[in-house]
Amino acid sequence: MEISEIATHEPLVDPILSELAEEDGQLSEATRAAILELPSEAIAALLESLPVNSRLQVWALVSDDERGDVLFEMHDDARRHLIGEMEEADLRTMAARLSPQELVELNELIPEKLYSRRLKLMSIKEQTAVNTAMRFDDDQVGRNIDSDFISISENLTAQQVMRLLRQWQIPSNTDLLCLVSEDGLYAGSVQLTDLFNAHPQQQINELKLEEDPAVGAEMHMSDLADHSYQNHYAMTPVVDDAGHLLGRITSQDILGWVQDEAESQLLQQAGLSEDEDLFAPVKRSAKRRAVWLGINLCTALLASWTIGLFEATLEQVVALAILMPIVASMGGIAGSQTLTLAIRGLALGHLSSSNANIIFRKEILVGLLNGIIWALVIGTMAGLWFAKPAIGFVIGAAILVNLIFAAVSGVIIPLILDKLKIDPALSGAVILTTVTDVVGFFAFLGLGSLFLV
Amino acid sequence: MEISEIATHEPLVDPILSELAEEDGQLSEATRAAILELPSEAIAALLESLPVNSRLQVWALVSDDERGDVLFEMHDDARRHLIGEMEEADLRTMAARLSPQELVELNELIPEKLYSRRLKLMSIKEQTAVNTAMRFDDDQVGRNIDSDFISISENLTAQQVMRLLRQWQIPSNTDLLCLVSEDGLYAGSVQLTDLFNAHPQQQINELKLEEDPAVGAEMHMSDLADHSYQNHYAMTPVVDDAGHLLGRITSQDILGWVQDEAESQLLQQAGLSEDEDLFAPVKRSAKRRAVWLGINLCTALLASWTIGLFEATLEQVVALAILMPIVASMGGIAGSQTLTLAIRGLALGHLSSSNANIIFRKEILVGLLNGIIWALVIGTMAGLWFAKPAIGFVIGAAILVNLIFAAVSGVIIPLILDKLKIDPALSGAVILTTVTDVVGFFAFLGLGSLFLV
Known part of the structure; x- marks a missing residue:
């Protein structure tokens, strides 16, 4: 078994710049293929490593489906520039494919009309997720949640739950199941692995964690970052004041926020914004x-x-x-x-x-x-x-x-x-x-x- | 269901300082009880919020079992001071209860003799974990791994694996099972939730993730921090050059490292070390x-x-x-x-x-x-x-x-x-x-x- 190498954009910067500087100004087949093999995060980093004119030529290679993903990973100025350069039709196609989290992140950068059109085409669950997130500030937990979590009635047995799980696609980073009471309120969480040891007829709510991992949506992200280090799950359920389950936030999302925050602190000290683009005009x-x-x-x-x-x-x-x-x-x-x-x-x-x-x-x-x-x-x-x-x-x-x-x-x-x-x-x-x-x-x-x- | 409040040390600083400043210099029963209810991380923060003389009085309340945990969460200078002030017998008791991760973290601060004595009393698996971690630098993945992971022969069926899992205590932050080949090498990972959908007779290695999440132990933590944001599991298996599975690292551990690193960067700019104690002499x-x-x-x-x-x-x-x-x-x-x-x-x-x-x-x-x-x-x-x-x-x-x-x-x-x-x-x-x-x-x-x- 070979260890996976980290896919990075860095080796591509040099060939792209020299190929684009040549007479025909075209990227070679090999370079195009290498770009398309990169994960979205690496494409985002590649775009930010290129001066604005070369950036557009790489952006043209990114598929409609992946564009939202890539923008999601970029800094604000670079995003704004790419969106500003897109043809209206392309922008419409891209907007129509944004995930709820991407729509929230990019809401200020895409035209109001495209925002509402995308929202209308989402499932009720996704619409609720977007509208919920928009109620909070960037630094609040509620803004950073996703709706990829499993919630289950607290009145089921372990066997019934196992049966349900077999039919569902289980999102990544799921190590907790969220229980919901009959009146629709959050009722606690069960560690997924505790299901393995449960008796089939046992009530699921008897498996509830004693120390509940849920946090309030108003909480500041930095408090959660410390808190999450204290508790021990890959995800944290997020509830509102009234006790409704709004979504979950994963350790990965918290890590991303902490990294952005550290970067922002360093730049602030020099009076700069974290959105600053290295190749801005x-x-x-x-x-x-x-x-x-x-x-x-x-x-x-x-x-x-x-x-x-x-x-x-x-x-x-x-x-x-x-x-x-x-x-x-x-x-x-x-x-x-x-x-x-x-x-x-x-x-x-x-x-x-x-x-x-x-x-x-x-x-x-x-x-x-x-x-x-x-x-x-x-x-x-x-x-x-x-x-x-x-x-x-x-x-x-x-x-x-x-x-x-x-x-x-x-x-x-x-x-x-x-x-x-x-x-x-x-x-x-x-x-x-x-x-x-x-x-x-x-x-x-x-x-x-x-x-x- | 009430939302859990974050247990913080901050409200306790004032009462502790004023109670210790009184004539008898004793902490009240209520304050002692409140201190003992805090999680280890909060006790660590409390100790670092107190001047050195008050610190010792709070430290005396911490049980032998928890002391390793608390020290693990503290900065180096404050740790060194507490360890330096401990009676030899107390230090011996504490050292004898250190977990493998704690022993690695504190190795430079406790006497060589206590280090080897603790190591000898560990299980073979734990000894290997400690010796493995000690081979790497602080900033390498190998130094930050734990041995709390499940590895399973790749020749079992889904049903056999489920049966095993029922008998085992499954560590927190487990969303992957690591497979090991007959010759003892890492053979890939299976997402735990994929077991739910598997046919009982299916071979476990047919459920292997296509994109293997494992990383090499030599990798720098900062590369992993970016990498981990790219992949989507709560844990990352860690292997050595020869392909042996050394352990795993969780998203929480990566988050902790990133936070320490950000702190360290800020302090370095002023020519300070992250170990600096606010109350150092x-x-x-x-x-x-x-x-x-x-x-x-x-x-x-x-x-x-x-x-x-x-x-x-x-x-x-x-x-x-x-x-x-x-x-x-x-x-x-x-x-x-x-x-x-x-x-x-x-x-x-x-x-x-x-x-x-x-x-x-x-x-x-x-x-x-x-x-x-x-x-x-x-x-x-x-x-x-x-x-x-x-x-x-x-x-x-x-x-x-x-x-x-x-x-x-x-x-x-x-x-x-x-x-x-x-x-x-x-x-x-x-x-x-x-x-x-x-x-x-x-x-x-x-x-x-x-x-x-």
Whole structure:
């Protein structure tokens, strides 16, 4: 038995680009065949690895049936571009074949008319699934459910259930059967494998799991991601407030969400959206990034303004201008260390208002200790560099002040943002470095004015 | 049926801290009971939310049986501290009850003697599982497997398999049966639910999945995380090069790994380890963070040295000192945007040497466009601020130069680091901002020397 290789798009990027760059601009038969053999996820990755013009030629090869699947796996900008380039007839054909989950995911990108037409042609069960999902936010469990689950009356016997299962197509990732009461409410779950050991005449509801695995549809996905790690099934039943079974969410869906979320966090830190397309048009990319640059300019101006307060001092002691960046950047680094730990602490529930003052005191002590050490190191170096001990004293004192301020800000800023329901991972770093820049320049140049002029 | 609430440690932090701060320093009966009701994961989080002295008092409540479970869920520093504080007898008792997965996870933290003693008392199957896992790195699939899977001879009939399953305890997250050939090699997998539809006399190996879900034990966990999203089972069989079935890995285990990895990436960016304990002793925390501060100091000194080259110019035109940080910081921000996109592109396989030159050209154009826009904006502002158009021209030109350099570095640095097998998420940002600082200061002060003196 051979181990399956992971099918990846990467070896195809090179041949596609060179074949399309040739005179006839056509893909070879071999390349076409290789593309069509890829699973949808790999085709999605392939499309996102190609510049927009080549992308369209590969997209033309994807069958109507697979297009929904492929789009489902792509980032928003790249999807929007492909959909925008499709002929109306092709778009209509594709829309008519979307699964409920695909329809929900792509709802904002396809015309309203095609959305309702597709919805009307679905089974009642699928329609309900779509309408249910649309009631929730992207980050809520209810939005991420599927309707591929087995629900069974709780009044059947094990044998009756086995008989039913033999007639049904059992969806993948099914390790639980959901029970429904006579009045249509969720009544608990049975582990599929417990059926093997059951007596044929045993009532199915006697096999119910004691610790019910169901969760509410309003739950935030990140809570479920932690929760799902705690319980031990491949799927989690999802119910509404009234106790109706809305659907299920699989571990794979949770994993996908966690991966997207991690990616999004990394991009947010640079003021980018996770939807960003590597090959987006230059103008659009430049425009989007300009916003973050503009915000940064405001904070940089604040720092410059602080420096400007000490113009007269700088004229007299140019060494201050040379050493300035060291004070600001040491503060920024120390602060971002505290900030990062605080953000993780908040995310894992290790940091809360109950223990914030303990962390606060600890971080100030860490700042003080590292402040003293680096004040001595940098002070000595600067004193020697400019052959003027007073400069060493001034920069050392400024480093100490800035590292303590950095520690204070690193704890307080995320706690305040969290209280204001703003994600500290998004704006925490910008606010923090503004503080450490301003405090650093003010302390350094202020002390310089006092002792060096 | 009531929806299960997620059991969380957070409401307990406050009462524990205040009860322990009282005169008798004892936990109330109610608090003890609430702690003991928490699942292991929540106890782990609770311990990490408490300062070290309170932590020990809660740890004393945890039963010998649960301690391995709880440690398994904790970060390394916090684990090490608890183990270090345990009496030898307690440690021995705990070690004797570790599961194979726990023993592997904690192997570096418990004494060699206790490790081998525990191993000797395990079943042959468990011993093999531990020894197998220990052959691989943390990030390889082989290290993360468990031995809780069902393997069955491929020569049995469906009915015989059903009979066997009735006698066995079926582990959670089992949706596949692994088949083994007569010579002991992995021979494919059968979806458990396919047994329901099988004829009793059908050979089990006729039900084998066509696309085999097994993966090699050498595979990197991140590849599996993407792969697992592609296939559709709650578990993945893991085999070695010779085709022996080593164990399985569940979607939950993959999810746990992905979450740890995301956390680790965020912390690495601030030069921190994911093992960092929020309540680690001040001295140890300060020492660890000092390393990153020291690296940063070297880069800051390089920036200062660049500024120092233009000491004479700065003495004459103090406006340059005031505006300096703007040039450096705009370059840093623009560069980190390109860098972040490139790092994500590398991680998803969207960016490779095949298409790097296309991205490279695009990013330079984005840098050029934003460079022109911000050169005009900042140039105008600076010219007005200092009532000297030449200053506006100098800063504008420096911004333009730095934003183009930032784009170039943002693509090239991660590609080079990736070729050198260094994770660009770890050191990319430090190298990048060093480049943008030095280039920014050099361009700005250099142009200033030419045109303003």
